[in-house]
Amino acid sequence: MDFDDTPEEADFRAGVRKTLEEHAGELLHAGAGEDVVDARTHEAEMRRTQRVLHEAGLIGITWPREYGGQGGTLVQQAIVQQELARAGVPPLVNHIGLGMCGPTVIAHGSDEQRSRYLPRLLRADDVWCQLFSEPASGSDLAALRTTAVRDGDDWVVNGQKVWTTLAHVADFGILLTRTDPEKPKHAGLTMFVVDVHAPGVTVRPLRQMVGSAGFNEVFFDDVRIPDAERLGEPGEGWRVALTTLMNERVAIGGAGSDLGLPVETLAAHARERLPRLDPERQVLARQAVGRAVVAALATRYTGYRRFTVLSQGGLPGPEASAGKLAGTAAAKLVADAGVRLLGDDAVYAATADGDDTWQRTQGYVPGLAIAGGTDQVLRNILGERVLGLPPEPRLDKDPGGRR
Numbered sequence: 260m261d262f263d264d265t266p267e268e269a270d271f272r273a274g275v276r277k278t279l280e281e282h283a284g285e286l287l288h289a290g291a292g293e294d295v296v297d298a299r300t301h302e303a304e305m306r307r308t309q310r311v312l313h314e315a316g317l318i319g320i321t322w323p324r325e326y327g328g329q330g331g332t333l334v335q336q337a338i339v340q341q342e343l344a345r346a347g348v349p350p351l352v353n354h355i356g357l358g359m360c361g362p363t364v365i366a367h368g369s370d371e372q373r374s375r376y377l378p379r380l381l382r383a384d385d386v387w388c389q390l391f392s393e394p395a396s397g398s399d400l401a402a403l404r405t406t407a408v409r410d411g412d413d414w415v416v417n418g419q420k421v422w423t424t425l426a427h428v429a430d431f432g433i434l435l436t437r438t439d440p441e442k443p444k445h446a447g448l449t450m451f452v453v454d455v456h457a458p459g460v461t462v463r464p465l466r467q468m469v470g471s472a473g474f475n476e477v478f479f480d481d482v483r484i485p486d487a488e489r490l491g492e493p494g495e496g497w498r499v500a501l502t503t504l505m506n507e508r509v510a511i512g513g514a515g516s517d518l519g520l521p522v523e524t525l526a527a528h529a530r531e532r533l534p535r536l537d538p539e540r541q542v543l544a545r546q547a548v549g550r551a552v553v554a555a556l557a558t559r560y561t562g563y564r565r566f567t568v569l570s571q572g573g574l575p576g577p578e579a580s581a582g583k584l585a586g587t588a589a590a591k592l593v594a595d596a597g598v599r600l601l602g603d604d605a606v607y608a609a610t611a612d613g614d615d616t617w618q619r620t621q622g623y624v625p626g627l628a629i630a631g632g633t634d635q636v637l638r639n640i641l642g643e644r645v646l647g648l649p650p651e652p653r654l655d656k657d658p659g660g661r662r
């Protein structure tokens with residue numbers, strides 16, 4: 260098996276690496292967390308980082324040139340993601356918009372919507388969020404209850420979403436609603452672009468155990484959305500949502516990129532911290548690092564198979580679920596080993612140099628086992644669609660998405 264880049268891919272990678280080195284001083288780097296500076300300053304720096312990367316030609320790699328993208332390939336996109344992680348650039352402020360909302364607007368939006376929204380999304384002038392999950396519908400997404408009722412040229416929306424990443428800083432979102440309660444659950448849905456600052460939208464941040472609030476409850480009280488902001492036909496919302504979910508699988512399932520912190524970061528951390536631990540803790544930490552490195556590298560090399568699929572112009576299928584499952588497990592082992600290496604320093608909010616990256620990552624990674632399809636649901640997908648096992652008993656037939 261050959262894990263090396265093709266000559267064209269190697270050229271492209273070298274160009275990306277050079278560009279990142281040239282702009283290193285203008286980019287936010289992992290470790291400069293929200294607690295170090297205030298949240299607004301952090302948000303502004305995150306937006307600036309994406310803008311700098313966009314001007315350097317590293318954002319929207321696969322998006323059409325006419326809307327500010329680079330017109331490149333999925334494999335180039337994967338290379339840019341790998342190089343951003345290698346350079347220590349944290350996830351982009353608009354990662355939901357770039358990974359999921361934008362591709363949905365490209366596939367189902369009108370020309371007017373594409374021209375209005377996509378260039379601003381790429382520059383991080385507008386941040387986007389994905390308004391799908393509700394208190395009683397996550398894995399069973401099509402059971403959602405937020406309603407949109409037609410009223411003249413508008414639709415009037417009422418209901419509640421939850422776990423909406425970035426809604427507290429977002430300007431727009433893609434919103435999945437029920438427009439026909441009489442139809443079977445997948446058939447009565449419609450998707451819209453919603454202005455998160457519109458009257459009647461209330462965003463309530465949810466504080467997580469890492470201390471900051473990354474996601475939110477979002478309430479809709481008689482929110483008016485013009486019909487021109489519909490994505491796809493009325494009743495076609497499930498089909499539109501499948502575009503979003505397929506892109507989510509590519510964005511999270513990835514291709515050879517580590518979920519959580521890269522294993523090289525753990526290795527460097529181990530070299531520095533191991534000698535400082537007492538002998539008994541050294542043994543335990545060494546074993547933890549060993550387990551994490553094996554898991555992370557096994558996941559990475561298996562991920563290169565998906566990279567090959569992308570290279571050949573394909574899209575990862577249900578087998579990408581295995582990548583997310585293994586990647587999540589490896590990310591947990593890497594984070595746990597990183598915290599173990601801190602010894603007693605781990606109990607403080609931040610180590611002496613003010614960096615609490617390991618503790619924050621350890622608090623964050625369990626969420627990966629839930630976001631974008633839970634571990635249990637992914638195992639169902641693998642059992643049914645990859646191994647051909649009999650399907651789990653269901654009262655209704657769910658043709659795709661998170662199941």
Ligand SMILES: Cc1cc2nc3c(=O)[nH]c(=O)nc-3n(C[C@H](O)[C@H](O)[C@H](O)COP(=O)(O)OP(=O)(O)OC[C@H]3O[C@@H](n4cnc5c(N)ncnc54)[C@H](O)[C@@H]3O)c2cc1C
Pocket residue numbers: 355388389390391392393394395396397398399421422423424425474626627629630631632633634635636639651661
């Ligand atoms: C970090 C993070 C970010 C998120 N960001 C967003 C976002 O931006 N936008 C958004 O819309 N949503 C977001 N979510 C929500 C996420 O999509 C849901 O949490 C997820 O789909 C699970 O839904 P749920 O929380 O309702 O759990 P449930 O679906 O109620 O599941 C509860 C438990 O039951 C299990 N379960 C459910 N169905 C089955 C089944 N058929 N077989 C076996 N076990 C099953 C699950 O695995 C889980 O353990 C985010 C979640 C997290 C953790």
